[in-house]
Amino acid sequence: MSTTTPAPPTPGVPETPAIPPGRRPRRSPIAVVLRKELLETFRDKRTVFSVIISPLLITPLMLAVVGGVVSRQVKQERVETLPVGMVGAKEAPSVRDALRGAPGMRFEDVTQAEAEERIRARRLRAAIVLPADSEARMREMREVPVRILVDAGSDTSQAAARRLRDLFTERGRRVIARRLMDQGLSSELASPFAVSEAPLKSGGTGATMMLATFLPYVLVISAIIGGLYAANDLVAGEKERGTLETLLVSRASRRDIVTGKFLAVAAVSLVSSFLSIVGLLIPFYLPIPGLDWMAKADLKLSATAIAVMLFVQLPLAVLGAGLLLAISTFSRNQKEAQTYLSPVLIVVTVAAMLSMFLKAESSRLLALVPVLNAAMALKQALTGTVDVAFVAIAFAASIVYAALAIAFATALFQRESVLLKA
Numbered sequence: 001m002s003t004t005t006p007a008p009p010t011p012g013v014p015e016t017p018a019i020p021p022g023r024r025p026r027r028s029p030i031a032v033v034l035r036k037e038l039l040e041t042f043r044d045k046r047t048v049f050s051v052i053i054s055p056l057l058i059t060p061l062m063l064a065v066v067g068g069v070v071s072r073q074v075k076q077e078r079v080e081t082l083p084v085g086m087v088g089a090k091e092a093p094s095v096r097d098a099l100r101g102a103p104g105m106r107f108e109d110v111t112q113a114e115a116e117e118r119i120r121a122r123r124l125r126a127a128i129v130l131p132a133d134s135e136a137r138m139r140e141m142r143e144v145p146v147r148i149l150v151d152a153g154s155d156t157s158q159a160a161a162r163r164l165r166d167l168f169t170e171r172g173r174r175v176i177a178r179r180l181m182d183q184g185l186s187s188e189l190a191s192p193f194a195v196s197e198a199p200l201k202s203g204g205t206g207a208t209m210m211l212a213t214f215l216p217y218v219l220v221i222s223a224i225i226g227g228l229y230a231a232n233d234l235v236a237g238e239k240e241r242g243t244l245e246t247l248l249v250s251r252a253s254r255r256d257i258v259t260g261k262f263l264a265v266a267a268v269s270l271v272s273s274f275l276s277i278v279g280l281l282i283p284f285y286l287p288i289p290g291l292d293w294m295a296k297a298d299l300k301l302s303a304t305a306i307a308v309m310l311f312v313q314l315p316l317a318v319l320g321a322g323l324l325l326a327i328s329t330f331s332r333n334q335k336e337a338q339t340y341l342s343p344v345l346i347v348v349t350v351a352a353m354l355s356m357f358l359k360a361e362s363s364r365l366l367a368l369v370p371v372l373n374a375a376m377a378l379k380q381a382l383t384g385t386v387d388v389a390f391v392a393i394a395f396a397a398s399i400v401y402a403a404l405a406i407a408f409a410t411a412l413f414q415r416e417s418v419l420l421k422a
Contacts, residue, residue, distance in 0.1 A: 029252035033260025034267075041230045041268060051226055051272040059279030062218065081106050082160045085115040085127030085149070092134035095144065098171045104163065112149075119151050125160035126150045141179060213356050216378035219276055220352040220371060223313050224320040225345070226272025227265040231324030232337050234261045240333040254413040262325050262406055269317035277309050308381035308391060315398030316374040322405030329412040351375070360385045367393035370401050 041047050086107045089096050099107065110118065115127035127149040131137070137144045148164055151157035177187035238244040247257060327344065331337035348371050355375035358366070360383045367373045373394035380386045 029250075029256040030260045030263070033247075033252055033257055034263045037230075037234055037261055037264035038267065041233070041264060044229065044233070047229045047268065050229060051268055052275060055222055055226075055272055055275035056279045056282075059218065059276055060282050064283075080104065082125045082156075082163065083108060083123065084160060084164065085110040085118065085124045086130070087112045087115055087127060087149075088130035088132065088134065091132060092130045092138070092144075094138040095130055095134050098175055099167065102167050102171075105167070115149055119149060119157065122154070122156075125157050126164060128164060213379075215280065215382060216355045216375040217352045219273065219280075219309070219313070219378055220316060220355075220375045221349065222276040223269055223273035223316045223374075224324075224348050224371070226276075226317070227269035227321050227324055228341070230268040231265045231321065231328045232334050232341070234264065235325065235328040236331040236334045236337040237328075239331075255410060258325070258329075258406070258410050258413045262321055262409065265325050266318050266321035269321050270314065273313040273317050274310065277306070277313065281306070302384060304386060305381040305384065308386055309378055312374050312377045312381070312391065312394065315395050315402065316371070318402040319370060319398045319405065322402040322409065326405050326409040326412065329409050355379055361387070362390075364390050364393060367391075368397050370398065373397060 081104055083106050086096070086109055089107070089109050096107075108124070110124075110127065112127075112129060115124060115129075118124040119127060129147040129149060131145055134144050146168060148161050150161040173190055176190040180187050180189050235244070238247070248254070252260075323344065324341070327340045328337050331340055351369065351371040352375050354372055355378075358376065358379075360376070360379045362376055364387070366376055367390045373390075377386075377391045377394050380390065
């Protein structure tokens with residue numbers, strides 16, 4: 001039988017110790033914990049649905065519902081005939097004639113008391129109140145003060161008031177033009193400027209603004225909540241089941257365990273947030289029934305916008321993972337963890353909702369506010385107004401906050417009173 005002679009060692013190169021037959025190299029304890037937690041997490045059907053299926057289905061479905069509702073509402077506002085009261089119209093036939101034929105409006109002669117009662121009862125959308133001397137003011141070419149009665153707590157009443165203001169502006173120009181013509185002057189004197197809007201071909205649209213208003217909120221919530229079930233189960237759940245002690249007596253250190261669990265939650269959060277973005281992108285590239293309004297609205301997402309969206313989700317998912325893991329570690333069981341999570345989720349939701357009311361070009365100080373900074377960066381990406389400094393500050397701040405949350409969770413793992421209080 002021939003034998004193989006081992007090659008002589010190369011001078012200057014340290015020898016690699018041979019691995020005995022049948023033995024495999026030891027893996028890092030962190031990798032072992034991470035693999036264990038990911039396998040257990042994705043065995044849970046709730047996690048699979050909330051992390052994989054839900055983002056891919058809910059985001060396109062939400063776009064379809066929002067687009068359909070807004071389209072129907074806009075169409076309804078265009079064709080709906082609004083009942084509007086007129087107080088003092090009998091004494092002002094000139095004003096009545098000026099408003100005659102207004103599209104989408106039906107005027108009713110009422111007293112002021114009747115107008116107020118009917119507006120409160122939703123039988124009238126709004127009412128105009130004319131002064132007693134309206135006719136004399138019209139003859140003398142003086143200004144006629146008009147008051148609009150409106151229910152400030154009703155959207156339809158507010159819409160009627162806006163339509164009335166536009167109507168008086170448009171009919172007022174007609175009255176002035178007619179007066180000028182009666183004096184032998186050009187009607188153009190009434191409007192020295194002819195203003196019109198010319199949207200840029202490469203610019204955004206109204207639909208883009210609509211998406212930029214609510215999508216950052218959806219994506220931020222998805223990144224935070226994506227790892228909720230996983231974080232709740234990895235520590236609080238193991239305490240409740242009594243399996244955490246088995247992990248604590250393994251050769252992995254406490255720091256290794258918390259790092260592995262954190263990476264597992266962060267991975268789940270990242271998968272959820274990235275799939276939410278994929279769900280957002282699907283309607284842009286695939287014709288889906290119910291989402292044809294996006295093509296009609298000429299919605300576009302640039303490569304820069306997509307890159308920024310993906311970039312921002314990374315620190316946000318890391319921050320959410322650290323926060324959720326710290327809460328799960330502090331809790332005795334899953335029920336207690338859910339109790340602690342409720343106010344945290346409220347704060348996160350409010351911070352994300354604030355982005356709906358702020359302009360994309362906001363102060364860079366907002367880049368230091370956790371959760372809100374990510375939502376604002378996403379809003380900038382969707383509107384095409386990316387501030388690189390803002391995004392960089394938001395990224396760095398989120399990483400710092402995540403590190404603090406991880407440090408807190410690690411400190412909790414060193415306390416037996418916390419880990420064994422289930």
